[in-house]
Amino acid sequence: MSEAHGVWTAEQVALILIDYQKEMFEKVKSETTPDEIDLNVRFLIRASKAFNIPVVLSTVGVEMGVNGPTRASIRDELSDVEVIDRSSMDAWEDAAFRAAVEKTGRRG
Incomplete structure (x- = not known):
């Protein structure tokens, strides 16, 4: 964190x-619609690319056949990013996910 600016x-x-999977979007109960969430996430992805911010993308239960993949509109923005599919709801418990986050080298 920048001490001078607090950010x-x-x-x-x-x-x-x-x-960011279909099944999760179906559970959204908010004034913010799933399409608005999708749009905001795609904006964040584009901003991250513009500032060379690394992106880690993870799903849960795709390989097990429980859930579908990341929404296509979001996945299309991240064609160069490997998807880490987990079997656990707690992402941090998944060794591959944790390693990918640590590999970014970011410690904000």
Whole structure:
């Protein structure tokens, strides 16, 4: 965190996207619609790319056949990012996810 401004810089952070899947979007109970969430996430992805912020993308239960993949509109923005599919709801418990986050080297 920048001591002078009290905010993180692009060099200190990563964008971590967890479970942006159809099944999760169907459960959204908010004034913000799933389409608005999708639009906002795609904006964050584009901003992250513009500032060279690393992105980690994770799903849950795709390989097990329980859930579908990341929404296509979001996945299309991240064609160069490997999807880490977990079997656990707690992303941090998944070794591959945790390693991907640590590999970013960001400690904001």
